[in-house]
Amino acid sequence: MPNKTIYVSDEDLPLFQRAQELAGGKLSTAISVALRRYVEMEEGRQEGYDEIIVKVGQGTGRKQRFSGVLLGEWGRTQGSRMEMFKVYRSRQGNYVLHVDRSPDWTDDTGTDNWIEGLFSRGAWRSYLGLADSNWGFVQGEATLEVVATVEELRGKVPDEFYDLIAGLGRQPAVEDLDI
Known part of the structure; x- marks a missing residue:
């Protein structure tokens, strides 16, 4: 298997050391996994x-x-x-x-009439960004x-x-x- 030399800046050395730890001591494994993912995503992006x-x-x-x-x-x-x-x-x-x-979804306008709720003071405050909206998924x-x-x-x-x-x-x- 051919050897490749990679020059690493002093500031990137901790990153390479951590990658080697996560890969079980084999830096080449970490680099291969990262490059494989990079090539796959970059080729997809170009397509x-x-x-x-x-x-x-x-x-x-x-x-x-x-x-x-x-x-x-x-x-x-x-x-x-x-x-x-x-x-x-x-x-x-x-x-x-x-x-x-x-x-279920809820609206806390305080009324059962949706038209009345649409024009309520609380709804208008929410529309204008003066209050948090309380519409949401549960x-x-x-x-x-x-x-x-x-x-x-x-x-x-x-x-x-x-x-x-x-x-x-x-x-x-x-x-x-x-x-």
């Missing part, structure tokens, strides 16, 4: 993809990361629930559906699903959103213009 990090699970949940491009997002309310749908195209060509659902749940074709999204997202995504899904992530 028009971003690093996407989404929350999944209940409450604060956990985070999942992938390389993709956002095709669209769609929000709706159903009763006292809010749902936010986001569809991405992954670098491998799959479609990634992220859905964030709230089991113990929401988010899911992530990967499908191979855009057709597999049918029935998993609102029909109008599916029609929009189906049209966008056939377009390239980046279109090179010769201008």
Whole structure:
């Protein structure tokens, strides 16, 4: 195996020492892992993809990361629930559906009449930035699903959103213009 010499500045030496500790004493392992991740993300960025990090699970949940491009997002309310749908195209060509659902949403305007609440003193203070908004999710749940074709999204997202995504899904992530 060929040897490579890497010159490290004095100020970066603690970083390299910590990387070597985390890699079980093998600095070459740490460097290879970091370079592999860098090359993968940089090639994706050059192809028009971003690093996407989404929350999944209940409450604060956990985070999942992938390389993709956002095709669209769609929000709706159903009763006292809010749902936010986001569809991405992954670098491998799959479609990634992220859905964030709230089991309930609240507004603390102090009235049961939503029109009256919309024009209440508290609501106007919130609109003008003079008070904190108290609209929010309560113990929401988010899911992530990967499908191979855009057709597999049918029935998993609102029909109008599916029609929009189906049209966008056939377009390239980046279109090179010769201008």
